[in-house]
Structure formats: C-alpha cells, structure tokens
Amino acid sequence: MKTIEVDGIKVRIQIWDTAGQERYQTITKQYYRRAQGIFLVYDITSERSYQHIMKWASDVDEYAPDGVQKILIGNKADEEQKRQVGKNQGLKLAEEYGMDFFETSACTNYNIKESFTRLTELVLMAHKRELEGLRMSSADELNLAELENDGSKSNGMENSSKSCWC
Numbered sequence: 694m695k696t697i698e699v700d701g702i703k704v705r706i707q708i709w710d711t712a713g714q715e716r717y718q719t720i721t722k723q724y725y726r727r728a729q730g731i732f733l734v735y736d737i738t739s740e741r742s743y744q745h746i747m748k749w750a751s752d753v754d755e756y757a758p759d760g761v762q763k764i765l766i767g768n769k770a771d772e773e774q775k776r777q778v779g780k781n782q783g784l785k786l787a788e789e790y791g792m793d794f795f796e797t798s799a800c801t802n803y804n805i806k807e808s809f810t811r812l813t814e815l816v817l818m819a820h821k822r823e824l825e826g827l828r829m830s831s832a833d834e835l836n837l838a839e840l841e842n843d844g845s846k847s848n849g850m851e852n853s854s855k856s857c858w859c
C-alpha cells in the first residue's frame with residue numbers, strides 16, 4: 694500500500710508485483726481481473742525481456758478488465774553499459790500499444806515516482822470518464838422513462854376523450 698498525491702488529491706494505491714516466471718502464470722492471471730492499472734516491465738539490458746512484452750500484453754488483453762490502464766516500462770536504466778534495448782524501441786512499442794512509456798531505475802529511483810503518479814492519474818481519469826458515462830446513460834434512461842410516461846398520458850387522454858365520444 695502506498696499513498697501518493699495526484700493533482701492535490703491523496704490517493705491510496707495497492708501495488709501487486711506479479712511473478713514473471715512461466716510456472717506461476719496460473720496464479721498471476723488471477724491478479725489481472727481486479728487490476729485498474731498495469732505496468733508492463735522489461736529490462737533494457739535484456740532483448741529477450743523486451744520480446745516477451747507482446748506475450749504479457751496479450752495476457753493482459755485476455756484477462757484484465759476492459760478499461761484497465763497500461764504503461765510500458767524499460768527498467769534498469771542505470772545499466773547503460775549493458776543496454777540491449779534502445780529507448781526508441783521502447784517508445785515505438787508503447788506507441789503501437791497506445792501506452793505511455795518510461796525508462797526507470799529501481800536502483801537509482803529514476804522515474805519511479807513519475808511512472809506511478811502517471812498510472813494513478815490515468816486510472817483516476819478513466820474512473821471519472823466511466824462515472825460520467827454512467828451518469829449520462831442513467832439520465833438518458835430517465836428522459837426515456839419520462840417520454841414513455843408522457844406517451845402513456847397522451848394515450849390515456851385519447852382514450853378518455855374517445856370514451857367521451859361514445
């Protein structure tokens with residue numbers, strides 16, 4: 694659990710670090726279901742981990758809720774001398790997936806706060822959009838109900854006037 698401040702609002706976030714190893718995949722997938730935001734993390738010193746992002750992204754598509762917010766992370770930015778994945782490769786992949794992208798370092802703390810703040814911001818914005826959507830659709834339903842009501846009133850009047858004619 695961590696409390697961070699986004700646009701002056703204190704937000705308490707719950708962070709889960711899922712296991713990357715194949716043998717834990719069955720358990721890992723269960724965590725996706727309740728996630729609101731997901732970091733897809735590769736290691737900039739490992740081309741292989743970058744190639745694996747596609748697999749992670751398709752798992753997320755399959756198991757995470759529709760509106761889940763995602764950010765691509767290239768971690769170990771402090772290990773420049775061992776770099777195998779260019780920053781442009783990260784940016785390109787993130788663009789393909791329509792995600793934001795950060796290079797980070799858990800060692801030096803580079804971009805850690807920034808990426809968590811951004812993901813939280815995206816989750817909050819998505820939540821707000823969802824609430825507005827719900828409010829609008831319930832307003833539509835009310836309008837429809839009113840129209841239907843009016844319709845039945847006018848029907849009623851027609852009927853009552855008809856009954857007068859008889």
Ligand SMILES: Nc1nc2c(ncn2[C@@H]2O[C@H](COP(=O)(O)OP(=O)(O)OP(=O)(O)O)[C@@H](O)[C@H]2O)c(=O)[nH]1
Nearest residue numbers: 711712713714768769770771772797798799800801
């Ligand atoms: N230099 C450097 N090393 C890092 C960084 N982040 C993690 N490491 C190291 O990388 C190794 C793996 O880190 P983990 O946090 O276990 O990686 P993980 O992806 O969670 O691994 P799984 O638990 O198998 O999913 C450890 O030795 C860490 O100390 C970083 O930003 N820079």
